[in-house]
Amino acid sequence: MKYLKFLLVGIFFGIVLVKSEVVSWYRIYEMFRFQSIHMYGIIGTAIISGIVFLQISKRGYIKNIEGAEIYVPKKENGLIKNIVGGSIFGLGWALMGACPGPMYILVGTGVYSMLIVIAAAILGTFIYGLLKDKLPH
Protein backbone atom coordinates (compact mmCIF):
# COMPACT_ATOMS: atom_id res chain seq x y z
CA MET A 1 0.00 0.00 0.00
CA LYS A 2 2.81 2.37 0.88
CA TYR A 3 4.17 1.89 -2.64
CA LEU A 4 0.87 2.48 -4.45
CA LYS A 5 1.37 6.26 -4.54
CA PHE A 6 4.75 5.80 -6.23
CA LEU A 7 3.23 3.48 -8.80
CA LEU A 8 0.55 6.07 -9.54
CA VAL A 9 3.09 8.90 -9.83
CA GLY A 10 5.10 6.72 -12.20
CA ILE A 11 2.05 5.97 -14.35
CA PHE A 12 1.19 9.67 -14.47
CA PHE A 13 4.79 10.51 -15.39
CA GLY A 14 4.77 7.93 -18.19
CA ILE A 15 1.50 9.23 -19.62
CA VAL A 16 2.64 12.87 -19.48
CA LEU A 17 5.94 12.18 -21.23
CA VAL A 18 4.24 10.24 -24.03
CA LYS A 19 1.43 12.76 -24.55
CA SER A 20 3.87 15.68 -24.48
CA GLU A 21 6.06 13.87 -27.06
CA VAL A 22 9.11 14.21 -24.80
CA VAL A 23 9.78 10.52 -25.53
CA SER A 24 9.99 11.28 -29.27
CA TRP A 25 13.50 10.88 -30.68
CA TYR A 26 12.52 13.45 -33.31
CA ARG A 27 11.57 16.09 -30.73
CA ILE A 28 15.01 15.81 -29.13
CA TYR A 29 16.75 16.13 -32.52
CA GLU A 30 14.55 19.13 -33.34
CA MET A 31 15.44 20.74 -30.02
CA PHE A 32 19.19 20.40 -30.55
CA ARG A 33 18.80 21.84 -34.05
CA PHE A 34 16.83 24.83 -32.66
CA GLN A 35 13.99 24.07 -35.05
CA SER A 36 11.09 24.09 -32.61
CA ILE A 37 9.99 25.75 -29.41
CA HIS A 38 8.25 22.56 -28.22
CA MET A 39 10.94 21.07 -25.94
CA TYR A 40 12.18 24.47 -24.75
CA GLY A 41 8.60 25.36 -23.85
CA ILE A 42 8.19 22.14 -21.87
CA ILE A 43 11.48 22.37 -19.99
CA GLY A 44 11.01 26.11 -19.44
CA THR A 45 7.46 25.91 -18.06
CA ALA A 46 8.43 22.87 -15.96
CA ILE A 47 11.26 24.83 -14.35
CA ILE A 48 9.15 27.96 -13.82
CA SER A 49 6.38 25.89 -12.20
CA GLY A 50 9.00 24.08 -10.13
CA ILE A 51 10.52 27.36 -8.94
CA VAL A 52 7.08 28.65 -7.91
CA PHE A 53 6.34 25.43 -6.01
CA LEU A 54 9.68 25.41 -4.20
CA GLN A 55 9.53 29.12 -3.33
CA ILE A 56 6.06 28.68 -1.83
CA SER A 57 7.15 25.61 0.13
CA LYS A 58 10.32 27.38 1.27
CA ARG A 59 8.13 30.01 2.91
CA GLY A 60 6.45 27.24 4.89
CA TYR A 61 3.12 27.17 3.06
CA ILE A 62 3.58 23.60 1.84
CA LYS A 63 4.89 20.79 4.05
CA ASN A 64 5.64 17.24 3.02
CA ILE A 65 3.45 14.24 3.88
CA GLU A 66 5.12 13.89 7.28
CA GLY A 67 4.56 17.56 8.08
CA ALA A 68 8.23 18.41 7.66
CA GLU A 69 9.83 20.96 5.38
CA ILE A 70 10.06 20.05 1.69
CA TYR A 71 13.65 18.97 1.22
CA VAL A 72 15.59 19.09 -2.04
CA PRO A 73 18.96 17.31 -1.87
CA LYS A 74 21.95 19.50 -2.68
CA LYS A 75 23.79 18.67 -5.87
CA GLU A 76 27.56 18.27 -5.57
CA ASN A 77 29.78 21.10 -6.70
CA GLY A 78 32.54 20.42 -9.19
CA LEU A 79 33.09 22.14 -12.50
CA ILE A 80 34.73 19.19 -14.26
CA LYS A 81 32.26 16.54 -13.23
CA ASN A 82 29.27 18.68 -14.14
CA ILE A 83 30.59 19.96 -17.46
CA VAL A 84 32.36 16.80 -18.65
CA GLY A 85 29.81 14.37 -17.21
CA GLY A 86 27.02 16.56 -18.51
CA SER A 87 28.51 16.70 -22.00
CA ILE A 88 28.96 12.92 -22.14
CA PHE A 89 25.34 12.55 -21.07
CA GLY A 90 24.28 15.11 -23.71
CA LEU A 91 26.03 13.15 -26.47
CA GLY A 92 24.08 10.05 -25.49
CA TRP A 93 20.81 11.93 -25.00
CA ALA A 94 20.92 13.41 -28.52
CA LEU A 95 22.04 10.14 -30.11
CA MET A 96 19.41 7.93 -28.48
CA GLY A 97 16.79 10.68 -28.38
CA ALA A 98 16.01 9.56 -24.86
CA CYS A 99 17.22 10.28 -21.35
CA PRO A 100 16.71 7.70 -18.56
CA GLY A 101 13.01 8.46 -17.83
CA PRO A 102 11.90 8.19 -21.47
CA MET A 103 14.04 5.04 -21.89
CA TYR A 104 11.85 3.15 -19.42
CA ILE A 105 8.66 4.71 -20.76
CA LEU A 106 9.50 3.80 -24.35
CA VAL A 107 9.74 0.14 -23.34
CA GLY A 108 6.12 0.47 -22.21
CA THR A 109 5.15 1.95 -25.57
CA GLY A 110 6.54 -1.15 -27.27
CA VAL A 111 10.07 -0.07 -28.21
CA TYR A 112 11.67 -3.26 -26.86
CA SER A 113 15.04 -2.60 -28.48
CA MET A 114 15.38 0.15 -25.87
CA LEU A 115 16.17 -2.66 -23.41
CA ILE A 116 19.57 -2.91 -25.12
CA VAL A 117 20.14 0.80 -24.47
CA ILE A 118 19.04 0.44 -20.84
CA ALA A 119 21.40 -2.52 -20.35
CA ALA A 120 24.24 -0.47 -21.85
CA ALA A 121 23.32 2.49 -19.61
CA ILE A 122 23.50 0.23 -16.55
CA LEU A 123 26.91 -0.96 -17.76
CA GLY A 124 27.97 2.69 -18.28
CA THR A 125 26.96 3.48 -14.71
CA PHE A 126 28.94 0.44 -13.53
CA ILE A 127 32.03 1.61 -15.45
CA TYR A 128 31.70 5.04 -13.82
CA GLY A 129 31.55 3.34 -10.40
CA LEU A 130 34.78 1.47 -11.16
CA LEU A 131 36.61 4.58 -12.37
CA LYS A 132 35.10 7.10 -9.94
CA ASP A 133 38.16 7.53 -7.75
CA LYS A 134 40.46 7.95 -10.74
CA LEU A 135 38.39 10.59 -12.50
CA PRO A 136 38.75 14.35 -11.92
CA HIS A 137 35.68 15.88 -10.30
Place this chain on the structure above:
Amino acid sequence: MEHLLNPWPWYVSGPLIALVMALLLYFGKTFGMSSNLQTFCTMAGAGKFSNFFKMNWKEQSWNLIVVAGAIIGGFIATQYLSNDSITELNPTTIKELNSMGFSNSGSTLVPNEMYGTEAINSTKGLLLLIVGGLLVGFGTRYAGGCTSGHAITGLSSLQKPSLIAVIGFFIGGLLMANFILPLIF
Protein backbone atom coordinates in the same frame (compact mmCIF):
# COMPACT_ATOMS: atom_id res chain seq x y z
CA MET B 1 -11.82 13.80 -24.95
CA GLU B 2 -10.23 14.85 -28.21
CA HIS B 3 -7.87 17.15 -26.32
CA LEU B 4 -6.78 14.19 -24.23
CA LEU B 5 -6.13 11.96 -27.23
CA ASN B 6 -4.26 14.56 -29.27
CA PRO B 7 -0.64 15.41 -28.33
CA TRP B 8 -0.61 17.80 -25.37
CA PRO B 9 0.74 21.34 -25.88
CA TRP B 10 4.02 22.26 -24.22
CA TYR B 11 2.45 24.78 -21.82
CA VAL B 12 0.31 22.00 -20.34
CA SER B 13 3.04 19.37 -20.34
CA GLY B 14 5.75 21.43 -18.61
CA PRO B 15 3.72 22.22 -15.48
CA LEU B 16 2.57 18.57 -15.31
CA ILE B 17 6.20 17.42 -15.23
CA ALA B 18 6.80 19.90 -12.40
CA LEU B 19 3.81 18.29 -10.66
CA VAL B 20 5.58 14.92 -10.78
CA MET B 21 8.59 16.52 -9.08
CA ALA B 22 6.35 18.24 -6.52
CA LEU B 23 4.51 15.00 -5.69
CA LEU B 24 7.74 13.07 -5.13
CA LEU B 25 9.10 15.85 -2.91
CA TYR B 26 5.80 15.89 -1.03
CA PHE B 27 6.19 12.15 -0.44
CA GLY B 28 9.61 12.87 1.04
CA LYS B 29 11.54 11.58 -1.99
CA THR B 30 13.19 13.23 -4.96
CA PHE B 31 12.76 13.21 -8.73
CA GLY B 32 15.75 11.42 -10.29
CA MET B 33 15.37 8.73 -12.90
CA SER B 34 19.04 7.91 -13.47
CA SER B 35 19.55 6.88 -9.83
CA ASN B 36 17.75 3.67 -10.73
CA LEU B 37 20.65 2.70 -13.00
CA GLN B 38 22.92 2.73 -9.95
CA THR B 39 20.35 0.74 -7.98
CA PHE B 40 20.25 -1.92 -10.72
CA CYS B 41 24.06 -2.21 -10.48
CA THR B 42 23.84 -2.68 -6.72
CA MET B 43 21.12 -5.31 -7.08
CA ALA B 44 23.33 -7.20 -9.53
CA GLY B 45 26.14 -7.30 -6.98
CA ALA B 46 28.29 -4.36 -8.14
CA GLY B 47 29.09 -3.58 -4.49
CA LYS B 48 31.77 -6.27 -4.71
CA PHE B 49 33.65 -4.16 -7.24
CA SER B 50 33.23 -0.60 -6.01
CA ASN B 51 32.11 1.15 -2.84
CA PHE B 52 30.03 3.41 -5.08
CA PHE B 53 27.50 0.58 -5.25
CA LYS B 54 27.58 -0.36 -1.57
CA MET B 55 24.15 0.71 -0.43
CA ASN B 56 20.95 -0.83 0.74
CA TRP B 57 19.04 -0.94 -2.51
CA LYS B 58 15.78 -1.61 -0.66
CA GLU B 59 15.80 2.04 0.40
CA GLN B 60 15.57 2.87 -3.28
CA SER B 61 12.74 0.46 -4.03
CA TRP B 62 10.22 3.33 -4.12
CA ASN B 63 12.09 4.68 -7.17
CA LEU B 64 12.02 1.28 -8.89
CA ILE B 65 8.26 1.35 -8.37
CA VAL B 66 8.16 4.75 -10.10
CA VAL B 67 10.01 3.12 -13.02
CA ALA B 68 7.50 0.26 -13.12
CA GLY B 69 4.71 2.85 -13.14
CA ALA B 70 6.41 4.83 -15.92
CA ILE B 71 6.51 1.70 -18.10
CA ILE B 72 2.82 1.06 -17.41
CA GLY B 73 2.10 4.74 -18.12
CA GLY B 74 3.85 4.47 -21.48
CA PHE B 75 1.68 1.47 -22.29
CA ILE B 76 -1.57 3.16 -21.22
CA ALA B 77 -0.76 6.35 -23.12
CA THR B 78 -0.09 4.57 -26.41
CA GLN B 79 -2.85 1.95 -26.11
CA TYR B 80 -5.72 3.97 -24.67
CA LEU B 81 -4.91 7.68 -24.81
CA SER B 82 -3.72 8.11 -28.37
CA ASN B 83 -5.22 8.61 -31.77
CA ASP B 84 -3.23 8.22 -34.93
CA SER B 85 -1.88 11.76 -34.88
CA ILE B 86 1.76 12.05 -35.87
CA THR B 87 4.32 14.35 -34.28
CA GLU B 88 4.05 17.74 -35.95
CA LEU B 89 7.69 18.42 -36.61
CA ASN B 90 9.18 21.43 -38.30
CA PRO B 91 9.14 20.71 -42.08
CA THR B 92 12.82 21.68 -42.19
CA THR B 93 13.56 18.97 -39.61
CA ILE B 94 11.72 16.38 -41.68
CA LYS B 95 13.54 17.39 -44.85
CA GLU B 96 16.90 17.33 -43.09
CA LEU B 97 16.29 13.92 -41.59
CA ASN B 98 15.06 12.63 -44.92
CA SER B 99 18.34 13.62 -46.56
CA MET B 100 20.16 11.68 -43.82
CA GLY B 101 18.10 8.59 -44.62
CA PHE B 102 15.34 8.85 -42.02
CA SER B 103 11.95 8.30 -43.62
CA ASN B 104 8.48 8.94 -42.13
CA SER B 105 9.85 11.26 -39.44
CA GLY B 106 7.32 11.75 -36.66
CA SER B 107 5.05 8.83 -37.53
CA THR B 108 6.66 6.77 -34.76
CA LEU B 109 8.22 7.78 -31.44
CA VAL B 110 11.68 6.56 -32.38
CA PRO B 111 13.16 6.03 -35.85
CA ASN B 112 13.01 2.52 -37.28
CA GLU B 113 16.37 3.34 -38.83
CA MET B 114 17.85 3.08 -35.32
CA TYR B 115 15.48 0.98 -33.25
CA GLY B 116 13.82 -1.30 -35.80
CA THR B 117 14.55 -5.04 -36.16
CA GLU B 118 16.70 -4.53 -39.23
CA ALA B 119 18.77 -1.83 -37.53
CA ILE B 120 19.46 -3.79 -34.35
CA ASN B 121 20.45 -6.85 -36.37
CA SER B 122 23.19 -4.86 -38.10
CA THR B 123 26.55 -4.39 -36.43
CA LYS B 124 26.42 -0.62 -36.83
CA GLY B 125 22.89 -0.37 -35.48
CA LEU B 126 23.60 -2.52 -32.45
CA LEU B 127 26.82 -0.65 -31.75
CA LEU B 128 24.98 2.68 -31.84
CA LEU B 129 22.47 1.55 -29.22
CA ILE B 130 25.24 0.24 -26.98
CA VAL B 131 27.45 3.31 -27.35
CA GLY B 132 24.48 5.64 -26.77
CA GLY B 133 23.47 3.73 -23.65
CA LEU B 134 27.02 3.72 -22.31
CA LEU B 135 27.30 7.51 -22.81
CA VAL B 136 24.01 8.14 -21.02
CA GLY B 137 24.79 5.80 -18.12
CA PHE B 138 28.37 6.95 -17.63
CA GLY B 139 27.67 10.64 -18.15
CA THR B 140 24.67 10.88 -15.91
CA ARG B 141 26.44 9.35 -12.92
CA TYR B 142 29.58 11.41 -13.54
CA ALA B 143 27.45 14.57 -13.59
CA GLY B 144 25.36 13.32 -10.66
CA GLY B 145 21.99 13.47 -12.38
CA CYS B 146 20.04 13.52 -15.61
CA THR B 147 17.25 15.63 -17.02
CA SER B 148 14.91 14.99 -14.08
CA GLY B 149 17.52 15.45 -11.35
CA HIS B 150 19.53 18.33 -12.78
CA ALA B 151 17.40 20.13 -15.39
CA ILE B 152 14.04 19.96 -13.59
CA THR B 153 14.78 19.51 -9.87
CA GLY B 154 18.19 21.20 -9.79
CA LEU B 155 17.22 24.26 -11.80
CA SER B 156 13.86 24.59 -10.00
CA SER B 157 15.78 24.76 -6.73
CA LEU B 158 18.23 27.27 -8.27
CA GLN B 159 21.34 25.14 -7.81
CA LYS B 160 24.51 26.20 -9.57
CA PRO B 161 25.95 22.68 -10.10
CA SER B 162 22.79 21.80 -12.01
CA LEU B 163 23.09 24.87 -14.22
CA ILE B 164 26.63 23.80 -15.11
CA ALA B 165 25.47 20.23 -15.76
CA VAL B 166 22.62 21.40 -18.01
CA ILE B 167 25.07 23.56 -19.97
CA GLY B 168 27.08 20.34 -20.35
CA PHE B 169 23.96 18.47 -21.54
CA PHE B 170 23.59 21.07 -24.28
CA ILE B 171 27.27 21.07 -25.27
CA GLY B 172 27.07 17.30 -25.80
CA GLY B 173 23.62 17.38 -27.38
CA LEU B 174 24.46 20.17 -29.82
CA LEU B 175 27.68 18.42 -30.83
CA MET B 176 25.84 15.17 -31.45
CA ALA B 177 22.85 16.52 -33.37
CA ASN B 178 24.73 19.11 -35.42
CA PHE B 179 28.08 17.48 -36.14
CA ILE B 180 28.31 13.81 -35.20
CA LEU B 181 24.89 12.49 -36.26
CA PRO B 182 25.37 13.71 -39.89
CA LEU B 183 28.65 11.75 -39.93
CA ILE B 184 26.97 8.57 -38.70
CA PHE B 185 24.02 8.70 -41.12
